[in-house]
C-alpha cells in the first residue's frame with residue numbers, strides 16, 4: 348500500500364489552485380518515510396513553499412489528501428499537527444534573550460493531563476508545563492543546536508548563523524515528529540552555509556525525527572538528504588537518493604539542474620550505440636533505432652588524451668584551475684564539451700575525448716517543443732542554430748526594450764538608456780511545434796532539412812526534419828510529408844522564447 352507503516356507523511360494527488368486560478372502544485376504524490384531527510388529541490392516558483400505550507404497546515408489543498416501516520420490531516424489546523432516549521436525569514440523576538448525566545452512557545456502551551464476531580468472521577472485537564480519541564484526542554488534544544496553557552500545573550504548580539512540556530516531550537520523544542528525547513532540557510536554566507544549544512548545533518552541524526560527541507564541549491568540537496576524530490580512547475584520530475592538523481596537523471600531537466608553536465612541531442616544509431624558530437628558512442632542502454640534521445644555526460648567522466656586516441660577530437664578553449672583538478676572546455680566541431688582533468692594542458696591544445704559506455708546516460712526525449720541549448724545571437728541580431736540564422740525578437744529579453752535603429756543586435760532600455768550588445772551572446776531557444784512550418788519550395792529562405800519521421804498524432808502529423816548539421820526541427824501540420832523529402836523550415840519569430848546563458852548585465856555597453 349502507498350502509505351505503508353514506515354510512511355510518516357503521504358501526499359496523494361495533492362493539487363493547490365490559488366484564488367486567481369493559478370495552479371502552484373499539481374497532482375503531487377509522495378511518501379515520506381519516518382526519520383528520513385527529504386529535500387524538495389527546484390527553481391524559484393516551482394511550488395516548494397506551497398507544498399511545505401500544505402504539510403504544515405497553513406494552506407489547504409484544493410484537491411487530494413495528506414496523511415500523517417496513515418490518518419487524514421488534510422484539513423487539520425496547524426497547531427494540531429505534530430509538525431513545526433523553520434521559515435526562510437524567521438522572526439525572533441528582539442527584546443527577549445536566547446533562552447526566552449526558545450521557551451516562548453512552551454510557556455504558551457497547554458498539555459492534557461489526566462487526573463481526578465473532587466468526586467474522584469477521571470478527568471483530563473489542560474495544564475501549563477512546569478518550569479522544570481520547560482527548563483529541561485529548552486536546555487536540550489539549545490544543546491542540539493550548540494547554543495547552550497549563549498542562552499543569556501540578546502538576539503541582536505548574535506551572528507546570522509547563531510540566530511538561525513535559535514530559530515531551529517525554537518522549532519525543535521516542541522518535539523515535533525516532523526520538522527519543516529524552508530530555505531533556512533539562504534541568509535548566510537557561503538562558508539557559514541556549508542558549516543550549517545553539516546550541523547543540520549548532525550541535528551537530524553541526534554533528533555531522529557523526519558526533516559523535510561526546501562532548497563533551490565542542488566549542492567545543498569546532494570550533501571544533506573537521504574531523498575531528493577526534484578520539482579518543476581508544481582510537479583515532481585524525479586524522486587531518488589542523491590546518487591540516483593545525480594547518476595541517473597530521468598530527463599534533461601533533472602540532469603541540467605543537478606550539477607555540471609554536458610547534455611546533447613542524440614540519435615540511437617545502433618544496438619547500444621548513440622550518435623552525437625558527430626561520432627558514434629557505445630552506451631549500455633538499449634533504445635529503439637533512430638529514436639531521438641538526450642544524453643548526459645558528467646565532466647568528471649570525460650577522459651582526455653592525445654589526439655587520435657579518443658572518440659572525438661577537439662581544442663581546449665577554456666581552462667580553470669579548481670584546486671584539485673582543471674576544468675576544461677573542449678570545442679568539438681561547433682559544440683562544447685566540459686571536462687575535468689588532473690593534467691595541466693595549455694589553451695589551444697588539441698586533445699581527444701572519450702568516455703566509458705556506462706558513464707553515458709541516455710534518456711527518452713520529451714518531445715513537447717523545439718529546444719536548442721547551445722545557440723547564439725548573430726551580429727545581425729538573428730538566432731544562429733548551426734549555420735542557419737533565424738529571425739527572432741531580441742526585445743523579449745527585456746520588457747519594454749526596443750532595438751537600436753542602426754544595429755539590430757543591440758537592445759535599448761528606454762527607461763535608463765542602457766544599451767546591451769547581444770552579438771555573439773550564448774543563449775538557449777525554445778519554440779512550440781506550432782511555431783514551425785515547412786515548405787517544399789526550396790527557393791525560400793531558411794534552414795533546409797530532410798524529413799526524418801512523420802507521426803500521425805490523433806488529428807495532425809508531427810514531423811521531424813533534420814538539417815545537414817544535425818539540427819532538428821519539429822512541426823505539426825495537417826499535411827503528410829514523405830520521409831526523406833527535402834523541405835525549407837520557417838519559424839515564427841514572435842514565438843521564439845530566448846534565454847541568455849549569462850545575465851543581461853554582462854552585455855551592457857559602456858562607453
Ligand SMILES: Nc1ncnc2c1ncn2[C@@H]1O[C@H](COP(=O)(O)OP(=O)(O)OP(=O)(O)O)[C@@H](O)[C@H]1O
Pocket residue numbers: 365366367369370371389390391392393394395396397398563
Ligand atoms: N497566495 C498565492 N496566490 C497566487 N499565487 C501564488 C500564491 N502563493 C504562491 N503563488 C504562486 O505559486 C507558485 C509557487 O510558489 P512557491 O512559493 O511555492 O514557490 P517556491 O518553489 O517556494 O519558490 P522560491 O524558491 O522562490 O521560494 C509561484 O508562481 C507563486 O507566485
Ligand SMILES: [Mg+2]
Pocket residue numbers: 395396397
Ligand atoms: Mg519558497
